[in-house]
Amino acid sequence: MACEDDVTTSAMPQTVHLNVGGKRFSTTISTLTQRDSDSMLGAMFSGRHKLKLEEKGTVFIDRDGTHFRHILNWLRDGAVPMLDHAESYELLREAEYFQLRGLIDALALAHAHMTSKADEDEPELTRKEVIMCLQQSRVRLRGVNLSGQDLSKLDLAGVDFSYANITRTFFSRANLHLAIFRESHAENSNFTNACLKECDFAGANLKGALLVEATLQSANLQDATLVGASLFGADLRSAHMQNADLTNANLEKANLENANLKGAILANANLTGANLTRAYLRDVDLRETRLGGATLNGANLQGANR
Known part of the structure; x- marks a missing residue:
């Protein structure tokens, strides 16, 4: 059974490890907080809240990790992936859950332009x-x-x-x-x-x-x-x-x-x-x-x- 500890992000190193539904990711606190500070991720790693850590200091997030890499890429450089309609809708649901309003708007606009051309x-x-x-x-x-x-x-x-x-x-x-x-x-x-x-x-x-x-x-x-x-x-x-x-x-x-x-x-x-x-x-x-x-x-x- 994994050992869990409560810790604030102010006490964590700048590089953080995430377990999103069984998929592992490594990123930085600045990536998770700077582009959209009002999002759920921005709030989680703002230093205002205590986080439960798994063994080896990993933060667990109970979501499907399939599209989480796209979320990290958007947080890093604002990149919006080119996905088919079903995958785009799945990513939109994840963006909604994490309250990433900028990504929600970007996905919707990209979808509107793509479908209008077709x-x-x-x-x-x-x-x-x-x-x-x-x-x-x-x-x-x-x-x-x-x-x-x-x-x-x-x-x-x-x-x-x-x-x-x-x-x-x-x-x-x-x-x-x-x-x-x-x-x-x-x-x-x-x-x-x-x-x-x-x-x-x-x-x-x-x-x-x-x-x-x-x-x-x-x-x-x-x-x-x-x-x-x-x-x-x-x-x-x-x-x-x-x-x-x-x-x-x-x-x-x-x-x-x-x-x-x-x-x-x-x-x-x-x-x-x-x-x-x-x-x-x-x-x-x-x-x-x-x-x-x-x-x-x-x-x-x-x-x-x-």
Whole structure:
């Protein structure tokens, strides 16, 4: 049995040894803390916390170490690896876990550019033309093809995107308050850190979409397809998610207080550490849902299978 000791990073040598899910890595404290000091790794090795050491002074991290070398390379020099879609999504989940916001954005942007180049359908409007449309009093982009377009950081509040093709479209940090996305095609689109408060996504296809730390308070996601979507840390308070398909979705650390999930499909969804206080989960099948550390105070679980 390995001997473990408590030690602060101030007492550790500058070179540290890590055991990430059985894979061994060696790096420096400066590498782990300088590029993203607000990340989990930055906090762990900041000197403010005691760490448990294995035998031979190794720090154990209970994660799959498959992609951890990519995380270290990004921390060292900002390198973003060229990966296929499945591997990129796996690395994104690790970046989310370690709270590496810079890497999350870089992966999302790289994916958006890669997929937009591969898309045979050219968008009907450029970013500049969309900005010109925004100067009108009421903007409707219903049914418009904006696939692969970069609309990040724009003020798109109240815009009607119903039935639009916005697959792989980049909305990161955009203001989309009260925007309408009914029946839109938004597969693999990026809404990271976007304001989607009170948006209407009823019936929309958001398969594989990135909604990391997005604000979706009181949003309408009824009957939406969110298979494999990432809603890590998203604000879904009072969201309407009846009959939404969240199969394999990542809702880790999401805030679902007072959300209505009646009839939602949560097969293999990740709700680790999520806030489900007073959420409506009546008759929902939770048997294949990961709920470790989730808060369920006051949740309506009548008829739910767990």
